[in-house]
Amino acid sequence: MKQTDRFSYLTIAIAVLALFLTLTGCGGTKKNVRQADIAVLYTGDVHCAVDENIGYAGLAAFKKELEAQGAQVLLVDTGDAIQGAPIGSLSKGAVPIAIMNRLGYCAMTLGNHEFDYGQATLRTLSEQATFPFLSLNFEDQASGESVYQPYTTVERDGVQIAFVGVTTPQTLTASRPAYFMDETGNYQYTFLQDATGAALWDATQQAVDAARKDGADYVIALTHLGIDAATAPYLSTELIAHTTGIDAVLDGHSHSVVECERVQNREGKRILLSATGTGLTHIGYLLIDRDGNLSTGLVTDDVPKDADTAAYIDEQKAAFAQQLQQPVATVKDALVTDDPVTGVRIVRNAETNLGNLCADAIRAATGADVAVMNGGGIRAGLRAGTITSGDVLGVFPFGNHLRIIEVTGQQLLDALEFAVSAVPEENGGFLQVSGLTVTFLADVPTPVSLDDAGMFNGVEGERRVQRVLVNGKPLQTDQTYRLAGTDFTLQGGDGYGMFANCPVLEADAGLDFDALLQFLTGDYLENASDYAPAYGDGRIAAIS
Secondary structure, eight states, rough: OOOHHHHHHHHHHHHHHHHHHHHOOOOOOHHHHHTTEEEEEEEEOTTTTTTTTTHHHHHHHHHHHHHHTTTTEEEEOOOOSSSSSSHHHHHHHHHHHHHHHHHHHEEEOGGGGGGGGGGHHHHHHHHHHOOOOTTTTEETTOOOOSSSSSSEEEETTEEEEEEEEOOOOOOHHSSSGGBBTTSSSSEEOOOOOOSSHHHHHHHHHHHHHHHHHHTTTTEEEEEOOOOOGTTTOOHHHHHTTTOOOOOEEEEEESOEEEEEEEOOOOTTTEEEEEEEETTTSSSEEEEETTTEEEEEEEEEEEOOOOOHHHHHHHHHHHHHHHHHHHEEESSSSSSSSTTTOOOOOOOOTTTOHHHHHHHHHHHHHTTTTTEEGGGOOOOBOOOOOEEEHHHHHHHTTTTTTTEEEEEEEEHHHHHHHTTTTTTTTTTTOOOEEEEEEEEETSSOOOOOOOOOOOOOEESSSOOOEEEETTTTOOOOTEEEEEEEEHHHHHTGGHHHGGGGOOOOOSSOHHHHBHHHHHHHHHHHSSSGGOOTTTTOSEEEEEEE
Protein backbone atom coordinates (compact mmCIF):
# COMPACT_ATOMS: atom_id res chain seq x y z
CA MET A 1 0.00 0.00 0.00
CA LYS A 2 1.26 3.45 -0.85
CA GLN A 3 2.00 5.96 1.90
CA THR A 4 -0.55 8.36 0.38
CA ASP A 5 -3.17 5.60 0.52
CA ARG A 6 -2.48 5.09 4.22
CA PHE A 7 -3.09 8.79 4.84
CA SER A 8 -6.30 8.64 2.83
CA TYR A 9 -7.63 5.71 4.86
CA LEU A 10 -6.64 7.46 8.09
CA THR A 11 -8.46 10.62 7.03
CA ILE A 12 -11.58 8.61 6.25
CA ALA A 13 -11.39 6.77 9.61
CA ILE A 14 -11.11 10.03 11.53
CA ALA A 15 -14.05 11.48 9.64
CA VAL A 16 -16.18 8.41 10.40
CA LEU A 17 -15.25 8.60 14.10
CA ALA A 18 -16.10 12.30 14.23
CA LEU A 19 -19.48 11.58 12.63
CA PHE A 20 -20.11 8.80 15.16
CA LEU A 21 -19.39 11.09 18.10
CA THR A 22 -21.66 13.77 16.68
CA LEU A 23 -24.53 11.34 16.15
CA THR A 24 -24.22 9.49 19.45
CA GLY A 25 -23.00 12.19 21.82
CA CYS A 26 -20.67 9.57 23.28
CA GLY A 27 -16.94 9.05 23.52
CA GLY A 28 -15.96 12.41 24.99
CA THR A 29 -12.35 12.89 26.01
CA LYS A 30 -10.57 15.25 28.36
CA LYS A 31 -9.49 17.28 25.35
CA ASN A 32 -13.00 18.04 24.19
CA VAL A 33 -14.13 18.56 27.79
CA ARG A 34 -11.61 21.37 27.96
CA GLN A 35 -12.87 22.79 24.64
CA ALA A 36 -16.54 22.89 25.68
CA ASP A 37 -18.45 26.14 26.02
CA ILE A 38 -20.59 24.83 28.89
CA ALA A 39 -19.50 21.84 30.98
CA VAL A 40 -21.86 20.31 33.53
CA LEU A 41 -19.74 18.30 35.95
CA TYR A 42 -21.76 15.90 38.04
CA THR A 43 -21.30 13.53 40.95
CA GLY A 44 -23.57 10.87 42.37
CA ASP A 45 -23.68 8.28 45.14
CA VAL A 46 -20.62 9.86 46.76
CA HIS A 47 -21.68 8.44 50.15
CA CYS A 48 -19.27 10.72 52.05
CA ALA A 49 -16.16 9.55 50.15
CA VAL A 50 -14.97 13.15 50.43
CA ASP A 51 -11.27 12.43 49.90
CA GLU A 52 -11.28 8.97 48.30
CA ASN A 53 -10.41 8.22 44.68
CA ILE A 54 -10.70 11.50 42.72
CA GLY A 55 -12.25 13.13 45.77
CA TYR A 56 -13.77 16.57 46.04
CA ALA A 57 -10.26 18.08 45.85
CA GLY A 58 -9.81 16.50 42.42
CA LEU A 59 -13.22 17.75 41.34
CA ALA A 60 -12.32 21.27 42.50
CA ALA A 61 -9.03 21.19 40.56
CA PHE A 62 -10.74 20.03 37.38
CA LYS A 63 -13.43 22.68 37.69
CA LYS A 64 -10.81 25.42 38.11
CA GLU A 65 -8.86 24.15 35.11
CA LEU A 66 -11.90 24.31 32.87
CA GLU A 67 -12.84 27.75 34.08
CA ALA A 68 -9.31 29.01 33.47
CA GLN A 69 -9.66 27.93 29.85
CA GLY A 70 -12.90 29.86 29.39
CA ALA A 71 -15.56 27.18 29.94
CA GLN A 72 -18.72 27.87 31.91
CA VAL A 73 -18.78 25.10 34.54
CA LEU A 74 -21.79 23.93 36.53
CA LEU A 75 -21.61 21.40 39.40
CA VAL A 76 -24.59 19.17 40.18
CA ASP A 77 -25.20 15.97 42.16
CA THR A 78 -27.63 13.08 41.66
CA GLY A 79 -28.10 12.16 45.33
CA ASP A 80 -26.81 10.09 48.26
CA ALA A 81 -24.04 12.56 49.08
CA ILE A 82 -24.35 12.97 52.85
CA GLN A 83 -24.45 9.46 54.29
CA GLY A 84 -22.25 6.36 54.23
CA ALA A 85 -19.14 7.17 56.29
CA PRO A 86 -18.38 8.47 59.79
CA ILE A 87 -17.82 12.06 58.67
CA GLY A 88 -21.41 12.14 57.47
CA SER A 89 -22.94 10.23 60.37
CA LEU A 90 -21.18 12.19 63.12
CA SER A 91 -22.07 15.54 61.52
CA LYS A 92 -25.51 14.38 60.34
CA GLY A 93 -24.62 15.41 56.80
CA ALA A 94 -23.36 18.91 57.63
CA VAL A 95 -19.72 18.36 56.61
CA PRO A 96 -20.47 17.01 53.11
CA ILE A 97 -22.87 19.90 52.49
CA ALA A 98 -20.22 22.41 53.67
CA ILE A 99 -17.73 20.93 51.19
CA MET A 100 -20.26 21.09 48.36
CA ASN A 101 -21.00 24.72 49.26
CA ARG A 102 -17.30 25.50 49.02
CA LEU A 103 -17.03 23.91 45.57
CA GLY A 104 -19.98 25.91 44.26
CA TYR A 105 -22.62 23.30 43.47
CA CYS A 106 -25.73 24.72 41.85
CA ALA A 107 -28.18 21.82 42.42
CA MET A 108 -28.58 18.41 44.02
CA THR A 109 -31.30 15.82 43.67
CA LEU A 110 -32.40 14.18 46.90
CA GLY A 111 -31.42 10.52 47.06
CA ASN A 112 -33.08 8.05 49.40
CA HIS A 113 -30.20 8.31 51.90
CA GLU A 114 -30.59 12.08 52.22
CA PHE A 115 -33.61 11.23 54.40
CA ASP A 116 -31.70 8.95 56.80
CA TYR A 117 -31.22 11.65 59.45
CA GLY A 118 -34.90 12.58 59.52
CA GLN A 119 -37.05 15.31 58.01
CA ALA A 120 -36.02 18.04 60.45
CA THR A 121 -32.32 17.47 59.83
CA LEU A 122 -32.82 17.41 56.07
CA ARG A 123 -34.69 20.70 56.23
CA THR A 124 -31.83 22.21 58.27
CA LEU A 125 -29.31 20.97 55.72
CA SER A 126 -31.34 22.47 52.89
CA GLU A 127 -31.14 25.84 54.68
CA GLN A 128 -27.38 25.47 55.16
CA ALA A 129 -26.82 24.59 51.50
CA THR A 130 -26.07 27.42 49.08
CA PHE A 131 -27.73 25.41 46.32
CA PRO A 132 -31.28 24.02 46.02
CA PHE A 133 -32.29 20.47 46.92
CA LEU A 134 -34.47 19.12 44.12
CA SER A 135 -37.22 16.50 44.08
CA LEU A 136 -40.26 16.84 41.85
CA ASN A 137 -41.96 13.75 43.26
CA PHE A 138 -41.53 14.16 47.03
CA GLU A 139 -44.93 15.60 47.90
CA ASP A 140 -47.01 16.49 50.91
CA GLN A 141 -50.07 14.24 50.65
CA ALA A 142 -52.47 16.82 52.06
CA SER A 143 -51.52 19.66 49.72
CA GLY A 144 -50.23 17.66 46.76
CA GLU A 145 -47.32 20.08 46.48
CA SER A 146 -43.61 19.31 46.21
CA VAL A 147 -41.79 19.68 49.52
CA TYR A 148 -38.61 20.77 47.71
CA GLN A 149 -38.13 22.51 44.37
CA PRO A 150 -39.01 20.32 41.37
CA TYR A 151 -36.44 22.14 39.22
CA THR A 152 -34.03 25.05 39.11
CA THR A 153 -32.81 27.06 36.12
CA VAL A 154 -29.26 28.35 35.71
CA GLU A 155 -28.17 30.88 33.06
CA ARG A 156 -24.74 30.89 31.46
CA ASP A 157 -23.80 33.12 28.49
CA GLY A 158 -27.47 33.67 27.72
CA VAL A 159 -28.22 29.92 27.75
CA GLN A 160 -30.93 28.76 30.17
CA ILE A 161 -30.31 25.27 31.60
CA ALA A 162 -32.99 23.70 33.78
CA PHE A 163 -32.20 20.85 36.16
CA VAL A 164 -35.18 18.75 37.28
CA GLY A 165 -34.77 16.40 40.24
CA VAL A 166 -36.32 12.95 40.55
CA THR A 167 -36.06 10.79 43.71
CA THR A 168 -36.66 7.05 43.64
CA PRO A 169 -40.16 6.23 44.95
CA GLN A 170 -38.52 3.34 46.80
CA THR A 171 -37.30 5.94 49.30
CA LEU A 172 -40.51 5.29 51.19
CA THR A 173 -39.09 1.93 52.24
CA ALA A 174 -35.37 2.44 51.53
CA SER A 175 -35.23 5.10 54.23
CA ARG A 176 -37.05 4.82 57.56
CA PRO A 177 -40.82 4.68 56.86
CA ALA A 178 -41.62 6.35 60.19
CA TYR A 179 -39.97 9.53 58.91
CA PHE A 180 -42.82 9.90 56.42
CA MET A 181 -45.70 9.16 58.82
CA ASP A 182 -47.71 11.15 61.32
CA GLU A 183 -48.09 10.17 64.98
CA THR A 184 -50.87 7.71 64.15
CA GLY A 185 -48.80 5.82 61.58
CA ASN A 186 -50.44 7.28 58.47
CA TYR A 187 -48.25 8.46 55.61
CA GLN A 188 -47.95 12.25 55.40
CA TYR A 189 -45.74 12.19 52.31
CA THR A 190 -45.61 10.39 49.01
CA PHE A 191 -42.96 9.82 46.36
CA LEU A 192 -45.69 9.17 43.76
CA GLN A 193 -45.21 5.44 43.98
CA ASP A 194 -47.62 3.15 42.16
CA ALA A 195 -47.52 -0.22 40.46
CA THR A 196 -46.89 1.15 36.97
CA GLY A 197 -44.72 4.25 37.47
CA ALA A 198 -47.32 6.35 35.64
CA ALA A 199 -47.69 8.89 38.46
CA LEU A 200 -43.95 9.53 38.43
CA TRP A 201 -43.77 9.89 34.66
CA ASP A 202 -46.72 12.31 34.63
CA ALA A 203 -45.18 14.48 37.36
CA THR A 204 -41.84 14.50 35.54
CA GLN A 205 -43.51 15.59 32.32
CA GLN A 206 -45.28 18.41 34.16
CA ALA A 207 -42.00 19.66 35.62
CA VAL A 208 -40.23 19.46 32.26
CA ASP A 209 -43.06 21.33 30.54
CA ALA A 210 -43.00 24.00 33.25
CA ALA A 211 -39.24 24.45 32.89
CA ARG A 212 -39.62 24.81 29.12
CA LYS A 213 -42.41 27.33 29.59
CA ASP A 214 -40.11 29.31 31.90
CA GLY A 215 -37.64 29.63 29.02
CA ALA A 216 -35.26 26.71 29.47
CA ASP A 217 -33.13 26.05 26.39
CA TYR A 218 -32.02 22.69 27.80
CA VAL A 219 -33.65 20.42 30.39
CA ILE A 220 -31.35 18.04 32.24
CA ALA A 221 -32.87 15.44 34.56
CA LEU A 222 -30.89 14.69 37.72
CA THR A 223 -32.35 11.32 38.66
CA HIS A 224 -31.81 9.09 41.65
CA LEU A 225 -33.48 6.09 40.02
CA GLY A 226 -30.85 3.72 38.67
CA ILE A 227 -31.06 1.01 36.06
CA ASP A 228 -31.23 -2.16 38.21
CA ALA A 229 -34.15 -4.40 37.29
CA ALA A 230 -35.00 -4.78 40.98
CA THR A 231 -36.08 -1.11 41.09
CA ALA A 232 -38.62 -1.47 38.27
CA PRO A 233 -40.81 0.26 37.28
CA TYR A 234 -38.86 3.27 38.57
CA LEU A 235 -35.87 3.09 36.23
CA SER A 236 -34.17 6.06 34.60
CA THR A 237 -34.58 4.30 31.26
CA GLU A 238 -38.33 4.03 31.90
CA LEU A 239 -38.49 7.71 32.78
CA ILE A 240 -36.95 8.55 29.42
CA ALA A 241 -39.25 6.17 27.57
CA HIS A 242 -42.38 7.78 29.05
CA THR A 243 -41.50 11.47 28.69
CA THR A 244 -40.50 14.11 26.16
CA GLY A 245 -38.55 17.33 26.39
CA ILE A 246 -35.59 16.03 28.41
CA ASP A 247 -32.23 16.55 26.71
CA ALA A 248 -30.13 14.31 28.97
CA VAL A 249 -30.44 12.22 32.13
CA LEU A 250 -27.65 12.15 34.71
CA ASP A 251 -28.47 9.20 36.93
CA GLY A 252 -27.66 7.71 40.33
CA HIS A 253 -28.91 5.18 42.91
CA SER A 254 -27.82 1.87 41.35
CA HIS A 255 -24.09 2.77 41.50
CA SER A 256 -23.88 1.97 37.80
CA VAL A 257 -21.03 3.26 35.64
CA VAL A 258 -22.51 4.51 32.36
CA GLU A 259 -20.30 6.74 30.24
CA CYS A 260 -22.90 7.32 27.59
CA GLU A 261 -26.02 5.55 26.37
CA ARG A 262 -28.86 6.63 24.13
CA VAL A 263 -32.42 5.71 25.18
CA GLN A 264 -35.51 6.42 23.09
CA ASN A 265 -38.04 8.78 24.60
CA ARG A 266 -41.80 8.73 24.02
CA GLU A 267 -41.41 10.36 20.62
CA GLY A 268 -38.59 8.07 19.50
CA LYS A 269 -35.84 10.64 20.07
CA ARG A 270 -32.63 9.16 21.48
CA ILE A 271 -31.78 10.79 24.81
CA LEU A 272 -28.38 10.76 26.53
CA LEU A 273 -28.04 8.76 29.77
CA SER A 274 -24.96 8.76 31.99
CA ALA A 275 -24.01 7.66 35.53
CA THR A 276 -20.83 7.97 37.60
CA GLY A 277 -20.79 4.87 39.80
CA THR A 278 -20.04 5.56 43.46
CA GLY A 279 -17.44 7.00 45.80
CA LEU A 280 -16.04 9.62 43.39
CA THR A 281 -14.26 6.99 41.30
CA HIS A 282 -15.47 9.05 38.32
CA ILE A 283 -16.38 12.62 37.51
CA GLY A 284 -19.26 12.73 35.07
CA TYR A 285 -19.62 15.46 32.50
CA LEU A 286 -22.22 16.75 30.10
CA LEU A 287 -20.87 19.06 27.41
CA ILE A 288 -22.84 21.66 25.48
CA ASP A 289 -20.96 23.20 22.57
CA ARG A 290 -21.73 26.44 20.76
CA ASP A 291 -23.68 24.56 18.07
CA GLY A 292 -25.99 23.03 20.67
CA ASN A 293 -24.52 19.52 20.51
CA LEU A 294 -24.58 17.51 23.75
CA SER A 295 -22.22 14.72 24.80
CA THR A 296 -21.51 12.86 28.03
CA GLY A 297 -18.56 10.97 29.44
CA LEU A 298 -16.52 10.16 32.52
CA VAL A 299 -13.13 11.29 33.80
CA THR A 300 -11.31 8.66 35.84
CA ASP A 301 -7.61 9.57 36.03
CA ASP A 302 -4.96 12.29 35.62
CA VAL A 303 -6.92 14.54 37.98
CA PRO A 304 -4.72 16.60 40.33
CA LYS A 305 -5.86 17.70 43.79
CA ASP A 306 -6.77 21.26 44.62
CA ALA A 307 -4.63 22.15 47.63
CA ASP A 308 -7.09 24.54 49.23
CA THR A 309 -9.97 22.07 49.03
CA ALA A 310 -7.79 19.22 50.33
CA ALA A 311 -6.71 21.36 53.27
CA TYR A 312 -10.32 22.30 54.05
CA ILE A 313 -11.39 18.63 54.04
CA ASP A 314 -8.45 17.76 56.31
CA GLU A 315 -9.61 20.44 58.75
CA GLN A 316 -13.13 19.03 58.77
CA LYS A 317 -11.90 15.48 59.32
CA ALA A 318 -9.50 16.55 62.08
CA ALA A 319 -12.46 17.46 64.27
CA PHE A 320 -13.46 13.79 64.33
CA ALA A 321 -10.00 12.23 64.16
CA GLN A 322 -9.36 11.70 67.86
CA GLN A 323 -12.66 9.95 68.39
CA LEU A 324 -12.45 7.86 65.23
CA GLN A 325 -8.84 6.72 65.70
CA GLN A 326 -9.28 5.31 69.18
CA PRO A 327 -8.43 1.55 69.18
CA VAL A 328 -11.33 -0.44 70.57
CA ALA A 329 -10.80 -4.13 69.81
CA THR A 330 -8.72 -6.77 68.07
CA VAL A 331 -10.31 -8.87 65.35
CA LYS A 332 -8.78 -12.32 64.89
CA ASP A 333 -10.11 -12.98 61.38
CA ALA A 334 -11.35 -10.59 58.71
CA LEU A 335 -15.10 -9.99 59.00
CA VAL A 336 -16.44 -9.51 55.50
CA THR A 337 -19.21 -8.02 53.40
CA ASP A 338 -17.57 -9.19 50.15
CA ASP A 339 -16.63 -12.60 48.85
CA PRO A 340 -12.95 -13.01 49.82
CA VAL A 341 -12.24 -14.91 46.57
CA THR A 342 -14.07 -12.81 43.96
CA GLY A 343 -14.35 -9.49 45.75
CA VAL A 344 -18.07 -9.34 44.88
CA ARG A 345 -20.37 -8.01 47.58
CA ILE A 346 -22.42 -10.84 49.09
CA VAL A 347 -23.79 -9.45 52.36
CA ARG A 348 -27.03 -8.56 50.53
CA ASN A 349 -27.75 -12.04 49.22
CA ALA A 350 -25.85 -14.53 51.39
CA GLU A 351 -24.67 -15.20 54.90
CA THR A 352 -21.30 -13.77 55.95
CA ASN A 353 -19.36 -13.88 59.20
CA LEU A 354 -19.80 -10.13 59.70
CA GLY A 355 -23.53 -10.47 59.10
CA ASN A 356 -23.65 -13.13 61.80
CA LEU A 357 -21.62 -10.98 64.16
CA CYS A 358 -23.86 -7.94 63.65
CA ALA A 359 -27.04 -9.96 64.26
CA ASP A 360 -25.46 -11.63 67.29
CA ALA A 361 -24.46 -8.24 68.68
CA ILE A 362 -28.05 -7.03 68.41
CA ARG A 363 -29.41 -10.14 70.11
CA ALA A 364 -26.82 -9.93 72.88
CA ALA A 365 -27.57 -6.26 73.52
CA THR A 366 -31.34 -6.77 73.67
CA GLY A 367 -31.76 -10.25 75.15
CA ALA A 368 -34.26 -11.09 72.41
CA ASP A 369 -35.08 -14.63 71.27
CA VAL A 370 -33.94 -13.85 67.74
CA ALA A 371 -32.41 -10.91 65.90
CA VAL A 372 -32.12 -9.74 62.31
CA MET A 373 -29.93 -7.22 60.53
CA ASN A 374 -30.59 -6.06 56.98
CA GLY A 375 -27.60 -6.59 54.71
CA GLY A 376 -28.02 -3.12 53.23
CA GLY A 377 -27.32 -1.62 56.64
CA ILE A 378 -23.90 -3.29 56.94
CA ARG A 379 -21.72 -0.86 55.04
CA ALA A 380 -18.11 -2.01 55.50
CA GLY A 381 -16.06 -5.00 56.56
CA LEU A 382 -13.52 -5.23 59.40
CA ARG A 383 -9.95 -6.22 58.69
CA ALA A 384 -8.09 -8.64 60.94
CA GLY A 385 -6.08 -6.94 63.67
CA THR A 386 -6.63 -3.78 65.68
CA ILE A 387 -9.75 -1.82 64.79
CA THR A 388 -10.86 1.65 65.80
CA SER A 389 -14.18 3.21 66.68
CA GLY A 390 -14.10 4.70 63.18
CA ASP A 391 -13.91 1.19 61.73
CA VAL A 392 -16.94 0.17 63.77
CA LEU A 393 -18.85 3.25 62.72
CA GLY A 394 -17.97 2.38 59.14
CA VAL A 395 -19.92 -0.86 59.59
CA PHE A 396 -22.95 0.89 61.12
CA PRO A 397 -22.84 4.52 59.91
CA PHE A 398 -26.57 5.22 60.10
CA GLY A 399 -26.99 5.51 63.87
CA ASN A 400 -30.08 3.31 63.89
CA HIS A 401 -31.80 2.62 67.19
CA LEU A 402 -32.49 -0.96 68.22
CA ARG A 403 -36.04 -2.07 68.82
CA ILE A 404 -37.68 -5.19 70.27
CA ILE A 405 -41.10 -6.33 69.08
CA GLU A 406 -43.30 -9.37 69.65
CA VAL A 407 -43.98 -11.37 66.50
CA THR A 408 -45.84 -14.54 65.72
CA GLY A 409 -44.05 -17.43 64.10
CA GLN A 410 -46.10 -16.74 60.96
CA GLN A 411 -44.90 -13.13 60.81
CA LEU A 412 -41.33 -14.26 61.30
CA LEU A 413 -41.74 -16.87 58.56
CA ASP A 414 -43.15 -14.21 56.21
CA ALA A 415 -40.22 -11.91 56.99
CA LEU A 416 -37.71 -14.63 56.16
CA GLU A 417 -39.57 -15.42 52.95
CA PHE A 418 -39.42 -11.75 52.01
CA ALA A 419 -35.73 -11.61 52.93
CA VAL A 420 -34.75 -14.25 50.35
CA SER A 421 -37.23 -13.16 47.68
CA ALA A 422 -34.60 -11.51 45.47
CA VAL A 423 -31.82 -14.12 45.78
CA PRO A 424 -29.54 -14.53 43.81
CA GLU A 425 -29.90 -10.80 43.10
CA GLU A 426 -28.82 -8.25 45.68
CA ASN A 427 -31.42 -6.83 48.05
CA GLY A 428 -30.69 -4.41 50.87
CA GLY A 429 -33.50 -6.11 52.79
CA PHE A 430 -31.75 -9.50 52.82
CA LEU A 431 -31.59 -10.47 56.50
CA GLN A 432 -28.56 -11.67 58.40
CA VAL A 433 -29.87 -13.62 61.38
CA SER A 434 -29.12 -14.65 64.96
CA GLY A 435 -30.94 -17.43 66.80
CA LEU A 436 -32.29 -18.70 63.49
CA THR A 437 -31.41 -21.35 60.92
CA VAL A 438 -33.08 -20.94 57.54
CA THR A 439 -33.16 -23.35 54.58
CA PHE A 440 -34.67 -22.14 51.32
CA LEU A 441 -35.06 -23.18 47.68
CA ALA A 442 -33.01 -20.89 45.51
CA ASP A 443 -34.46 -22.09 42.20
CA VAL A 444 -38.15 -21.56 43.03
CA PRO A 445 -39.69 -18.26 41.82
CA THR A 446 -40.49 -15.97 44.72
CA PRO A 447 -44.15 -16.12 45.78
CA VAL A 448 -43.97 -12.74 47.56
CA SER A 449 -46.36 -10.02 46.44
CA LEU A 450 -45.97 -6.30 47.17
CA ASP A 451 -48.41 -3.42 47.41
CA ASP A 452 -48.07 -0.14 45.49
CA ALA A 453 -45.75 1.28 48.15
CA GLY A 454 -43.39 -1.69 47.80
CA MET A 455 -44.42 -3.19 51.14
CA PHE A 456 -44.86 -6.93 51.75
CA ASN A 457 -48.42 -7.86 50.79
CA GLY A 458 -48.50 -11.63 51.21
CA VAL A 459 -47.37 -14.94 49.75
CA GLU A 460 -49.04 -16.49 46.71
CA GLY A 461 -47.73 -19.91 45.73
CA GLU A 462 -44.97 -22.26 46.82
CA ARG A 463 -42.69 -20.79 49.45
CA ARG A 464 -38.95 -20.66 49.01
CA VAL A 465 -38.34 -21.05 52.74
CA GLN A 466 -38.66 -24.73 53.60
CA ARG A 467 -37.34 -25.04 57.14
CA VAL A 468 -36.74 -22.63 60.00
CA LEU A 469 -35.23 -23.44 63.38
CA VAL A 470 -35.50 -21.02 66.29
CA ASN A 471 -32.61 -21.66 68.65
CA GLY A 472 -32.46 -25.24 67.42
CA LYS A 473 -36.22 -25.96 67.53
CA PRO A 474 -38.70 -25.90 64.62
CA LEU A 475 -40.47 -22.57 64.22
CA GLN A 476 -44.09 -22.65 65.40
CA THR A 477 -46.34 -20.34 63.40
CA ASP A 478 -48.78 -19.84 66.31
CA GLN A 479 -46.10 -19.13 68.89
CA THR A 480 -44.80 -15.65 69.74
CA TYR A 481 -41.14 -14.63 69.76
CA ARG A 482 -39.17 -11.61 70.91
CA LEU A 483 -37.54 -10.19 67.77
CA ALA A 484 -34.81 -7.54 67.84
CA GLY A 485 -33.50 -5.44 64.99
CA THR A 486 -33.00 -1.86 63.95
CA ASP A 487 -35.97 0.47 64.05
CA PHE A 488 -35.38 0.89 60.31
CA THR A 489 -36.31 -2.73 59.59
CA LEU A 490 -38.89 -3.29 62.33
CA GLN A 491 -40.78 -0.14 61.37
CA GLY A 492 -41.15 -1.28 57.77
CA GLY A 493 -37.85 -0.33 56.14
CA ASP A 494 -37.06 -2.24 52.91
CA GLY A 495 -40.76 -3.19 52.78
CA TYR A 496 -41.15 -5.28 55.95
CA GLY A 497 -44.85 -4.48 56.30
CA MET A 498 -45.62 -7.68 58.21
CA PHE A 499 -44.29 -5.98 61.37
CA ALA A 500 -46.66 -2.99 61.14
CA ASN A 501 -48.99 -3.93 64.00
CA CYS A 502 -46.64 -5.95 66.18
CA PRO A 503 -46.55 -5.03 69.90
CA VAL A 504 -43.47 -2.94 70.70
CA LEU A 505 -41.72 -4.35 73.75
CA GLU A 506 -38.93 -1.76 73.75
CA ALA A 507 -38.91 1.18 71.35
CA ASP A 508 -35.32 2.24 71.98
CA ALA A 509 -32.90 -0.47 73.07
CA GLY A 510 -29.78 1.59 72.24
CA LEU A 511 -27.77 2.31 69.11
CA ASP A 512 -26.61 -0.33 66.65
CA PHE A 513 -23.09 1.14 66.80
CA ASP A 514 -22.92 0.82 70.58
CA ALA A 515 -24.22 -2.76 70.48
CA LEU A 516 -21.56 -3.78 67.96
CA LEU A 517 -18.81 -1.99 69.90
CA GLN A 518 -19.83 -3.70 73.13
CA PHE A 519 -19.95 -7.11 71.47
CA LEU A 520 -16.51 -6.72 69.91
CA THR A 521 -14.97 -5.91 73.27
CA GLY A 522 -16.75 -8.77 75.06
CA ASP A 523 -18.54 -11.74 73.53
CA TYR A 524 -16.57 -11.69 70.29
CA LEU A 525 -13.25 -12.01 72.10
CA GLU A 526 -14.54 -15.12 73.88
CA ASN A 527 -15.95 -16.71 70.71
CA ALA A 528 -13.70 -15.42 67.92
CA SER A 529 -13.23 -18.85 66.36
CA ASP A 530 -16.98 -19.02 65.69
CA TYR A 531 -16.60 -16.17 63.20
CA ALA A 532 -13.53 -17.44 61.37
CA PRO A 533 -15.33 -18.81 58.25
CA ALA A 534 -16.00 -15.87 55.91
CA TYR A 535 -19.21 -17.48 54.63
CA GLY A 536 -20.61 -17.97 58.12
CA ASP A 537 -21.59 -21.07 60.03
CA GLY A 538 -24.56 -22.33 57.99
CA ARG A 539 -27.38 -20.23 59.42
CA ILE A 540 -28.77 -19.49 55.94
CA ALA A 541 -28.62 -22.36 53.46
CA ALA A 542 -29.74 -22.16 49.83
CA ILE A 543 -30.64 -25.53 48.28
CA SER A 544 -32.01 -26.71 44.94
